[in-house]
Amino acid sequence: MRGRPATDPGSTQDARHDLRPDRRGGLARAQHGPVRRRGRAGPARSLAGDPRDDRGRPGRGPVARRAPGGLRWVIGRVEGIFTPTRVQFTPFTSRRSFTESLHSRAAGRAGCRAPEVPRSVGAAHHTETEQDMQAVILVGGKGTRLRPLTSERPKPIVPVADRPFLAHMLEWVARHGMTDVVLCCGFRSDAVVEVIGDGSQYGVHVTWVFEPEPRGTAGAVKMAEEHLQERFMLINGDVLTDMDLSAQIEAHERTGAVATLALVPVEDPSAYGLVRLEDDGRVRGFLEKPKAEDIDTDLISAGAYVLERSIMDMIPAGREVSIEREVWPHLVGEGLYGHVHRGAYWMDIGTPERYVQGVADVLSGAVRTATLDRLQDGPVMAGADVDPTAVVAPDALVEAGARVGAGARIGSGTVVGAGASVDAGASLDRAVLLPGARVGARAELSSCVIGADAAIGDAAHVKEHVIVGDGVQVPAATRLPEVEVAEDAPAAEAPAATRPIAAD
CATH class of the missing domain: 2.160.10.10 (Hexapeptide repeat proteins)
Known part of the structure; x- marks a missing residue:
């Protein structure tokens, strides 16, 4: 259960980490370095660039619109409304035997490290702890609430202060020893690959996995199954945060959990789906769209999960699957734990207000990033x-x-x-x-x-x-x-x- 609506990944095609889909449908070597978009001479051009949308269809024409989230005016082209599809869960024939097998596999690994992976050059100075774990980051969203900022660039490479948004995430996981990173991409993945490359400039090594169509939070990671270690961190790539992932990993190992959710407290719990915990950290249940009289916690899911690879057996292949709605409810009481990150910075920057606030917080140091090091002088x-x-x-x-x-x-x-x-x-x-x-x-x-x-x-x-x-x-x-x-x-x-x- 996330504390925000899910984003909608777009369409790309399957390729490995050193390749990217070109605009003709083939594969080309990834080009490293920043994307530089220059204006054209003549009259002011369309805010959305090409008058055709990302599926090659004609645009709807010029408008100025009132946007969600309290934004007064967005100057740009309305390109469509994207609504997430809800997929019904198909129950397992033997849920008890399946969860027991998850526990037996997890118990043997509790307190153990995942296999060591090669470190990229330049990662050592970021490392806070030697977790030797893998991070899987979901970066398939279109960022429609940030248009026209995202009309010509996918949300993962929208600049936040002095570097792409995704760069902040890569440096964050690298500080916690996760230098083997799998990026699950959707919308405009070619542009993301062009900017991020192999990840070495951010202290990580990237393996690229591309969704042929939107697969949801669980479906996307299912596509990356062949690249996964026995234990890994799954992260939704749409939040700016400095949560202590090392502490969450240690809690996961200590409890022998199958999955450990990052949780953060919020001031207004009524606006989110809430996560209820037992005193020992086990997840007791979820509360969606709570009424004031039902609220008994201020904790929401922060979109970062420590997972055992065996959880992939719960995810059907070839379709859109939500890990929040279709997997977590079946693990309540069966190895699903929460770890509370009190005092950590956490913000979804998916609206203009929060984007502007996030940039200001990076510059002020309210959230710990490498940008602050550049501002020392x-x-x-x-x-x-x-x-x-x-x-x-x-x-x-x-x-x-x-x-x-x-x-x-x-x-x-x-x-x-x-x-x-x-x-x-x-x-x-x-x-x-x-x-x-x-x-x-x-x-x-x-x-x-x-x-x-x-x-x-x-x-x-x-x-x-x-x-x-x-x-x-x-x-x-x-x-x-x-x-x-x-x-x-x-x-x-x-x-x-x-x-x-x-x-x-």
């Missing part, structure tokens, strides 16, 4: 051009190649990406500028995201978690979200910012 990186009269907060980041003009103010939680520019007198607070973005003189930005190569005109205001797509031009003196901005407006028409469009 200050927020302005070598090669950045910052006017002496500009002010840069200590918990901001100005990347190499960026330019900040006279009297500009770069406030807390702000990222000025490589090649981005901020003109004189502009003021930015908790604003994320992707590479190549431009902010005009006296513009005011707060709690927003400006896409790669986008341009914000002089004296424009962009606030309240607006996301401006890659390459979009926001005219001078525009106020967002008070005015909706259309995309792809013909040059003969009035400027896009003066053409209000009804929200969904």
Whole structure:
């Protein structure tokens, strides 16, 4: 039972870790290094890039819409609504005999290490404990709630401060001794492979597994079965966290569990599915959409599980399977334990509000990441051009190649990406500028995201978690979200910012 809705993986094809599907359906060698997307000359282009969606179908046309989660306005193309499919569970003919066999296999391994795996170069300085375990990370989601930020890039490689979101996860598991990583990919896996490569730059070695169609949390890991060790960590790749995985692994070994769920407390339990524990850590049950009078715990699943490989026998092959709905309920009382991570940072960054907050927390050190090490010598990186009269907060980041003009103010939680520019007198607070973005003189930005190569005109205001797509031009003196901005407006028409469009 997760504390958030599941994401929907997209379609890719099967390949091994050093190959990636090309756009013609074949296989090509993975190209390493960052993806650099440059704008095109001429009028402001579509926020979604290609007017066709990820399945090759024509887009629905330009709209400005009100998005879920309280976002005021998302400027971009609505490309469809994706609803997870619920699959009914087929019970086992002999559940008792099956769970007894799981216990007998797990008991012999309790307290033992998994087989040692080769360590990638550069991993040693990340290691906090010698667990010698494997991590399996599910990164198949489309990130639809972050569009248009994810219209041209899959969610795993959306930048969070100074590196792709998935890079933070890889460095996190490496710090806990897990340098053998299996990545189960779905939507736009070719772009993810291009950025992450073999994982060595993040201290891990990656094996790539691609879903031919959405398989759910359990179905995806079933596809990776041939690569799994006898014990491994399964992680949903959509949260920013610094949970102590080493402590969770030790708890799993100590109890002889079949599966140990990472649990975190939340302030408002009514908004989540809850996990009930016995005093000894065994999972007693799950409570979905609880009423106020039924709430007796504040614990939710944090999407990280220590598993015995034998649990794969519970997962049918060839179809979509949810581990939360179709596996955990059958293990209650049969070796399913929880480990509570109190005091750890944990956030799903799948909405614009939480994405902006997550970036700010990385920069401030509220969540432990390698980014903080880069900021030890200050927020302005070598090669950045910052006017002496500009002010840069200590918990901001100005990347190499960026330019900040006279009297500009770069406030807390702000990222000025490589090649981005901020003109004189502009003021930015908790604003994320992707590479190549431009902010005009006296513009005011707060709690927003400006896409790669986008341009914000002089004296424009962009606030309240607006996301401006890659390459979009926001005219001078525009106020967002008070005015909706259309995309792809013909040059003969009035400027896009003066053409209000009804929200969904």
